[in-house]
Amino acid sequence: MFTNRKTSFVMSSPYLAWALIFIIVPIGMVFYYGLTDTTGAFTFENIASIAQPEHSKALWLAIELALISTLICFLLAYPLALILARNKMSSDGILTTLIILPMWMNFLLRTLSWVTLLENRGVLNSILGALHLPQLYIINTPAAIVVGMVYDFLPFMILPLYNSLAKIDDAVINAAQDLGANKLQTLWHVILPLSLPGILSGVTMVFIPSLTTFAISTMMGGSKILLIGNVIEQEFTLTYNWHLGSGLSLVLMVFIVINMVVSMISDQGED
Amino acid sequence: MKKELIQLQHISKSFDGNMVLDDLNLTIHENSFVTLLGPSGCGKTTTLRIIGGFERPDEGKVIFDGQDITSLAPNKRQLNTVFQKYALFTHMDVAENIAFGLKIKNKPSNYIKDKIKYALKLVNLEGFEHRMPDSLSGGQQQRVAIARAIVNEPKVLLLDEPLGALDLKLRQDMQYELIRLKNELGITFIYVTHDQEEALTMSDHIVVMNQGYIQQEGSPEQIYNEPENAFVADFIGDSNILHATMVRDELVNILGTDFVCVDKGFGENNPVDVVIRPEDIELVPRGKGTLPGVVTNVIFKGVHYEMDVEAGGYEWLVHSTRLNEVGSEIDISVDPFNIQVMNKPESEDEKALSVEDA
Ligand SMILES: Nc1ncnc2c1ncn2[C@@H]1O[C@H](COP(=O)(O)OP(=O)(O)OP(=O)(O)O)[C@@H](O)[C@H]1O
Ligand SMILES: [Mg+2]
Numbered sequence: 034m035f036t037n038r039k040t041s042f043v044m045s046s047p048y049l050a051w052a053l054i055f056i057i058v059p060i061g062m063v064f065y066y067g068l069t070d071t072t073g074a075f076t077f078e079n080i081a082s083i084a085q086p087e088h089s090k091a092l093w094l095a096i097e098l099a100l101i102s103t104l105i106c107f108l109l110a111y112p113l114a115l116i117l118a119r120n121k122m123s124s125d126g127i128l129t130t131l132i133i134l135p136m137w138m139n140f141l142l143r144t145l146s147w148v149t150l151l152e153n154r155g156v157l158n159s160i161l162g163a164l165h166l167p168q169l170y171i172i173n174t175p176a177a178i179v180v181g182m183v184y185d186f187l188p189f190m191i192l193p194l195y196n197s198l199a200k201i202d203d204a205v206i207n208a209a210q211d212l213g214a215n216k217l218q219t220l221w222h223v224i225l226p227l228s229l230p231g232i233l234s235g236v237t238m239v240f241i242p243s244l245t246t247f248a249i250s251t252m253m254g255g256s257k258i259l260l261i262g263n264v265i266e267q268e269f270t271l272t273y274n275w276h277l278g279s280g281l282s283l284v285l286m287v288f289i290v291i292n293m294v295v296s297m298i299s300d301q302g303e304d
Numbered sequence: 305m306k307k308e309l310i311q312l313q314h315i316s317k318s319f320d321g322n323m324v325l326d327d328l329n330l331t332i333h334e335n336s337f338v339t340l341l342g343p344s345g346c347g348k349t350t351t352l353r354i355i356g357g358f359e360r361p362d363e364g365k366v367i368f369d370g371q372d373i374t375s376l377a378p379n380k381r382q383l384n385t386v387f388q389k390y391a392l393f394t395h396m397d398v399a400e401n402i403a404f405g406l407k408i409k410n411k412p413s414n415y416i417k418d419k420i421k422y423a424l425k426l427v428n429l430e431g432f433e434h435r436m437p438d439s440l441s442g443g444q445q446q447r448v449a450i451a452r453a454i455v456n457e458p459k460v461l462l463l464d465e466p467l468g469a470l471d472l473k474l475r476q477d478m479q480y481e482l483i484r485l486k487n488e489l490g491i492t493f494i495y496v497t498h499d500q501e502e503a504l505t506m507s508d509h510i511v512v513m514n515q516g517y518i519q520q521e522g523s524p525e526q527i528y529n530e531p532e533n534a535f536v537a538d539f540i541g542d543s544n545i546l547h548a549t550m551v552r553d554e555l556v557n558i559l560g561t562d563f564v565c566v567d568k569g570f571g572e573n574n575p576v577d578v579v580i581r582p583e584d585i586e587l588v589p590r591g592k593g594t595l596p597g598v599v600t601n602v603i604f605k606g607v608h609y610e611m612d613v614e615a616g617g618y619e620w621l622v623h624s625t626r627l628n629e630v631g632s633e634i635d636i637s638v639d640p641f642n643i644q645v646m647n648k649p650e651s652e653d654e655k656a657l658s659v660e661d662a
Pocket of ligand 1: 319320324342343344345346347348349350351498
């Protein structure tokens with residue numbers, strides 16, 4: 034037993050070291066900077082600054098856009114994942130190509146390509162113009178940011194949904210039909226609740242990066258629309274106020290922790 | 305004769321070019337306990353799924369109570385299934401599982417409550433209302449699956465190897481419970497198993513299948529005592545199955561020796577199969593029987609001795625309460641009534657041949 038624990042400690046030490054250096058220490062530094070001022074004295078001011086109108090506005094907009102893109106991702110991904118999982122035609126090959134392939138491309142490039150598509154004189158509007166259809170002026174609006182978030186994070190919704198849906202035994206679905214349920218009733222009473230773990234992890238995996246992103250909002254929003262991620266980024270890279278940036282990061286962390294706790298609780302409630 | 309409830313007419317089904325059922329015809333009578341019996345992969349589940357509506361036959365019709373239901377969706381059929389793997393809803397407790405079908409049909413909640421109580425009593429699971437399926441043993445899950453099906457008062461209950469995962473004791477208990485349920489509820493049972501003993505114990509009517517063909521159907525006694533071909537004889541219990549030649553009516557040549565039998569109508573000098581049950585062979589002193597042999601092996605089995613007898617170049621299996629020591633030189637004797645003469649089994653090749661002949 035003792036030797037076992039010793040070997041397992043030795044075996045895991047590289048990972049523990051990795052976790053210490055790249056996870057624990059940075060988080061500790063964020064806490065340190067977030068809770069001190071430039072003189073190193075303890076303060077809550079950095080955190081309290083979330084109450085400033087421009088900060089709270091950026092936070093609420095970020096939450097709003099993250100919720101909208103999570104919802105859109107879910108509505109797009111669920112039917113697709115359901116079809117892929119239930120028809121079994123998706124040898125994993127097709128699924129990989131469909132979902133993983135876009136992820137091979139750097140996500141900044143992918144986002145940038147949407148900028149080119151959606152620009153006022155971009156590809157989309159040239160096509161619409163050629164077809165004598167009304168132009169779509171969407172770039173540099175919150176809607177464009179949502180488009181970017183949905184496109185970039187959709188795979189993170191599809192994969193967990195697919196995994197949990199594929200795990201549902203055909204016999205269980207047959208049993209629901211056998212007991213008189215039509216397709217919609219089967220979906221609502223059986224498939225949806227059984228795929229809840231996948232829904233929760235998909236929601237978490239889309240909501241958190243959407244909430245914290247600054248790259249997508251910078252590119253699709255043309256630097257005019259500030260999300261909380263942009264505010265934090267600017268504190269670090271423009272005004273060099275690491276204390277304020279860290280303080281706001283801590284506020285954001287609270288929202289992430291809330292999201293994770295909620296999804297963990299509802300997951301446990303299921304079993 | 306009871307009323308005909310379900311008819312399968314000329315059902316064919318293939319998966320990816322593999323013929324699983326070939327021109328299958330089957331009639332199921334009301335209030336009967338019908339068992340589909342056959343080796344793994346012979347098409348039992350597929351037949352059941354076609355009756356349940358989960359599989360559409362390539363050809364043929366399913367008639368239920370006089371109506372063609374071949375393309376009716378499963379949720380519209382008046383029957384319920386107990387699936388091979390139980391298929392309970394793991395996100396619902398026992399009571400919710402049982403209530404599922406009734407809730408879908410918008411039954412009043414008082415009615416549902418009564419039904420849950422009644423069904424749990426029927427399957428001896430009182431007090432299990434709020435247990436989750438994962439926390440139940442295989443036998444208990446099984447009984448929940450049965451309760452979930454019967455509360456809907458189906459005309460027909462389809463059961464796909466429902467006792468497959470249980471140990472012997474629980475299996476026997478459940479066999480009695482199922483028979484009791486059938487008698488109490490008066491519904492028609494279509495039961496699938498590959499266990500011949502289970503089939504003989506429980507059924508009114510047995511359908512023996514192999515490779516998508518019905519080999520024989522009849523009462524348990526008929527299937528056991530008068531197998532129509534070597535496949536059925538072999539599948540239903542230990543047997544001596546021998547190639548033989550029908551010399552003429554009531555005389556069959558087995559291993560070069562003529563035996564008197566009671567079968568007629570197999571022609572003259574035609575190849576046939578003969579089945580003789582091990583308990584139907586008598587070992588008599590040398591000179592008093594039909595075929596001389598030597599006992600080569602003896603095992604004590606409790607109720608009887610199981611002996612191997614070398615005779616005429618064939619190793620005979622003999623069950624007897626009288627012991628003959630290894631090395632005993634004896635004769636084999638068989639009552640003419642206990643020699644079962646059968647046509648050679650129907651096979652793909654033969655089918656093909658008879659088509660060419662026609
Ligand atoms: N959905 C399917 N797709 C392809 N082949 C199938 C499918 N369902 C059944 N088969 C094939 O059809 C044949 C009969 O299957 P079936 O499940 O009816 O057998 P069974 O008699 O129930 O066997 P077991 O006793 O093992 O349950 C098998 O060879 C099986 O591989
Ligand atoms: Mg089967």
